[in-house]
Amino acid sequence: xxxxxxxxxxxxxxxxxxxxxxxxxxxxxxxxxxxxxxxxxxxxxxxxxxxxxxxxxxxxxxxxxxxxxxxxxxxxxxxxxxxxxxxxxxxxxxxxxxxxxxxxxxxxxxxxxxxxxxxxxxxxxxxxxxxxxxxxxxxxxxxxxxxxxxxxxxxxxxxxxxxxxxxxxxxxxxxxxxxxxxxxxxxxx
Numbered sequence: 001x002x003x004x005x006x007x008x009x010x011x012x013x014x015x016x017x018x019x020x021x022x023x024x025x026x027x028x029x030x031x032x033x034x035x036x037x038x039x040x041x042x043x044x045x046x047x048x049x050x051x052x053x054x055x056x057x058x059x060x061x062x063x064x065x066x067x068x069x070x071x072x073x074x075x076x077x078x079x080x081x082x083x084x085x086x087x088x089x090x091x092x093x094x095x096x097x098x099x100x101x102x103x104x105x106x107x108x109x110x111x112x113x114x115x116x117x118x119x120x121x122x123x124x125x126x127x128x129x130x131x132x133x134x135x136x137x138x139x140x141x142x143x144x145x146x147x148x149x150x151x152x153x154x155x156x157x158x159x160x161x162x163x164x165x166x167x168x169x170x171x172x173x174x175x176x177x178x179x180x181x182x183x184x185x186x187x188x189x
Contacts, residue, residue: 001123002156003043003053005165009123010042010116011035012172018112019175022105024182026189030105037091037109038116044087045078045120079121080135087117128152 001009018034046052047068055061077083091113095106124131130142130152142152153159176183 001120001127001153001160003046005160005168006042006046006120006123007039007053008165008168008172009119010038012168012175013119014038014041014112014116015172016175017115018108019179019182021111022108022186024185026186027103027105028187029103030109031183031186033095033104033109034112037113041087041091041113041116042120044117045083045124046074048074048076048078075124075129075131075140076138077135079124079131080133082135084118084121088114091117126153127155129155 014034015038018031022030040054040057043052043054043057047054047065049065052065055065058064077086092110095104095110095113098104098106121131121133125133125141125143127142128149130140130149132138133141142149144151153164
């Protein structure tokens with residue numbers, strides 16, 4: 001999948017979880033952490049590519065991406081259960097370093113951000129290449145499995161751009177419209 005699809009899938013998943021699991025109470029800090037965390041978490045698995053959208057969002061990101069690119073092959077550890085475990089642990093440590101007076105519900109933020117990362121892997125499982133889910137075993141795993149793997153998605157091609165991306169956008173807008181009163185309560189007192 002392309003970065004734009006990963007972003008909207010991650011944001012839609014994290015926001016849906018946040019709005020359904022979190023009581024509608026004033027907490028703009030938690031909502032902000034969820035949105036920013038989900039945005040970046042949905043792009044982090046592609047850090048191993050210099051052309052990844054993640055690098056576009058950082059100062060000197062393109063330069064750092066070009067340094068990282070030759071060192072790590074795309075879709076290795078960051079697209080595996082091991083990479084997920086490392087990410088989840090890092091997220092847990094970062095969120096728990098935030099002081100309590102910031103008013104962030106760390107549990108909800110942790111699950112929302114983790115879902116955004118996992119959504120990246122799930123989306124890539126539906127592509128032709130699949131992912132090395134059980135890295136360091138490099139055998140790619142994809143959905144649907146063989147012999148039905150002929151229906152998987154080609155990254156950046158017509159199905160992703162004309163069907164999948166618009167449908168996820170529509171879903172994301174719909175969840176925002178449906179939960180608008182909750183969002184107003186969370187952001188404004």
